[in-house]
Amino acid sequence: MTLLIGSITIGLILALLALGIFISFRIFDFPDITAEGSFTFGASIAASLIVAGINPVAATALAFVGGMLAGAATGFIHTRFKINPLLSGILVMTALYSVNLHVMGKSNVPLLSQNTLFTWFEDFSNNISGKDAVVNLIGWSVPARDLWTLCFCLLIIIACSLLLFWFFRTNIGTAMRATGDNDQMIRALGVNTKVMIIAGVALSNGFIALSGSMLAQFQGFADVQMGIGMMVWGLASVIIGEALISENSLGMVIAGAVIGAVLFRLLVAIALRWGMNPNDLKLITAGFVFIALVLPGIMKKTKKIKLIQ
Amino acid sequence: MKSFFSGILALFIVSAILLLSDISNREKGKDALRQKPTSGTMFKLALVHYVDSPNSEDCEKGIRKALADKKLVEGVDFSLKIFNAQGDIATLNSIAESVGNETWDLVFALSTPTTQLFAKKLQGAKIVFTNVGDPQAAGLGKSYADHLSNLCGISTMSDFDGLIKLVQTLHPRIKCVGTVFTPVELNSVSFKNNLDISAKKQGIKLVAVPANSATEVLDAANSLVAQRIEAFCQISDNLTGSSSAAILKVSHDSRIPYYSFVTPQMKQGAVAVCGRDYFEAGVEAGQMGIEILSGTNPATIPYRNVEKTNYIISLEAARFFKIVVPDQVFKTFPTLTIMKPSSQK
Numbered sequence: 001m002t003l004l005i006g007s008i009t010i011g012l013i014l015a016l017l018a019l020g021i022f023i024s025f026r027i028f029d030f031p032d033i034t035a036e037g038s039f040t041f042g043a044s045i046a047a048s049l050i051v052a053g054i055n056p057v058a059a060t061a062l063a064f065v066g067g068m069l070a071g072a073a074t075g076f077i078h079t080r081f082k083i084n085p086l087l088s089g090i091l092v093m094t095a096l097y098s099v100n101l102h103v104m105g106k107s108n109v110p111l112l113s114q115n116t117l118f119t120w121f122e123d124f125s126n127n128i129s130g131k132d133a134v135v136n137l138i139g140w141s142v143p144a145r146d147l148w149t150l151c152f153c154l155l156i157i158i159a160c161s162l163l164l165f166w167f168f169r170t171n172i173g174t175a176m177r178a179t180g181d182n183d184q185m186i187r188a189l190g191v192n193t194k195v196m197i198i199a200g201v202a203l204s205n206g207f208i209a210l211s212g213s214m215l216a217q218f219q220g221f222a223d224v225q226m227g228i229g230m231m232v233w234g235l236a237s238v239i240i241g242e243a244l245i246s247e248n249s250l251g252m253v254i255a256g257a258v259i260g261a262v263l264f265r266l267l268v269a270i271a272l273r274w275g276m277n278p279n280d281l282k283l284i285t286a287g288f289v290f291i292a293l294v295l296p297g298i299m300k301k302t303k304k305i306k307l308i309q
Numbered sequence: 310m311k312s313f314f315s316g317i318l319a320l321f322i323v324s325a326i327l328l329l330s331d332i333s334n335r336e337k338g339k340d341a342l343r344q345k346p347t348s349g350t351m352f353k354l355a356l357v358h359y360v361d362s363p364n365s366e367d368c369e370k371g372i373r374k375a376l377a378d379k380k381l382v383e384g385v386d387f388s389l390k391i392f393n394a395q396g397d398i399a400t401l402n403s404i405a406e407s408v409g410n411e412t413w414d415l416v417f418a419l420s421t422p423t424t425q426l427f428a429k430k431l432q433g434a435k436i437v438f439t440n441v442g443d444p445q446a447a448g449l450g451k452s453y454a455d456h457l458s459n460l461c462g463i464s465t466m467s468d469f470d471g472l473i474k475l476v477q478t479l480h481p482r483i484k485c486v487g488t489v490f491t492p493v494e495l496n497s498v499s500f501k502n503n504l505d506i507s508a509k510k511q512g513i514k515l516v517a518v519p520a521n522s523a524t525e526v527l528d529a530a531n532s533l534v535a536q537r538i539e540a541f542c543q544i545s546d547n548l549t550g551s552s553s554a555a556i557l558k559v560s561h562d563s564r565i566p567y568y569s570f571v572t573p574q575m576k577q578g579a580v581a582v583c584g585r586d587y588f589e590a591g592v593e594a595g596q597m598g599i600e601i602l603s604g605t606n607p608a609t610i611p612y613r614n615v616e617k618t619n620y621i622i623s624l625e626a627a628r629f630f631k632i633v634v635p636d637q638v639f640k641t642f643p644t645l646t647i648m649k650p651s652s653q654k
Contacts, residue, residue: 110449244316247313
């Protein structure tokens, strides 16, 4: 049960990453690989500020802002200098590698004895449920602080999703979505699509950096190599979510990205729990993603066949 | 809305599968980690790699050797479950949850990120780390003696003074040595700084060139040659460890002798090494683990550097680089051994 709760918590933290990837890849149709840099960027900003004694909430918020700046840089390079989106992302991601080293001053910042968002959640749990309290959940005993941490992460992700849902229905948000869907049409209506792309990629990387800063606080350190492979996982989560939830309305797609991210972590946890050969782990996760993508299509087909018969 | 519930349903199904596969842990929970497991006399051990690297693999071999030396047989006296995050931080977090979910007699954490994460997440389990270059810089304790109560281990800090002294004995007039280092590896930067301090003490200048990927290592080594170093004193980290062949090739092409801290590099053509290597680190971490399994409290064991240092020289490589090996070197380093030429590649 602790495994389940822990995996869902990690899944929720990485769901923020999935939301960010969803904005750039799905709303703007902008293949943005700044993600691997901005994820670490958020982590390194939050970690260095927390070590410097800044309030964790402020540090996390600044990480979000830092991510937005990184994204804005990618958007600016793409729109102003007409550089291919992929290459703009590569440029900023590569540059961020050095920036991250400068921000942290070294390659790894430990947060073991620092106050972070997550130590706050633990303190909160200690105050409410008592120190080291254990809750019995259908036969499994679970530390109360793990449950509280999960609740807080759930709250944060719900708040972020609702905020995004609200934002993309405002005038600016609608113009952004239209930029991704049909930029000629929206330009004819007098919207500056370049500004929309810059703002959109900035917002996307803000969420990615937020996810990085939360993960750093959750695991107790920021490492300059922690962004490696993140974009692939985020994209996989978004696509799994889409495969599961086939509706195209905005709210459903956002929910799909979050569900996809959590589902993906659960699948990895199952692969680990079953004790497979550690060298096969990535092969197995790739297999899982494949099944998750193919299964909904097969299920639909079998339904249709039944209907015809 | 219907498809939203099908998504939620999928989450529930997968959660149920996870819970079913975890049914054996029911009613134990995290508290069980603090108690001694009741499963007979077989020790239940876990070993976690962060990334596939020769250093990490050597540590694992060393740990296995330490267990075998104590006549402990896998499957009879202990079970050893290996995890490997394959370089992915999200997977490492999932592994921490998975390991934290079960009861272990001892957990071996290889590499700095693994140890940092486990120190935070596995507060109930006993952990022995190695393949960590600088535990203090990694935030694992205020000093080697003052550290977390459930954690102890072997630091793989190299013997910088020893190598510099060896190089100086072989090249009395040396003024400038060089190394490739990896800015993104905490250990590498720490090692480079320590080597710089040791070199400065002897009046030798250290030129360090950064490399961030395997392809950059060759360029970095060539850049060192261009800066007229007189010898390579290569520090040990994951990146240069796995691409040492590139640096050695540059060394042989430019006839600039290569010294390092990693024993297996003798076979690739290094002149001499001062090896506190990862295999030894693994052996000593294994011995520390056995000490804890037999009842010692990890809080009372201070962190320490690898104790055993191997000084090895290859006369064949020395001849290749036209180095005259003085007899004095064997007096200064009584443990210096000569590598048999037959094992040279």
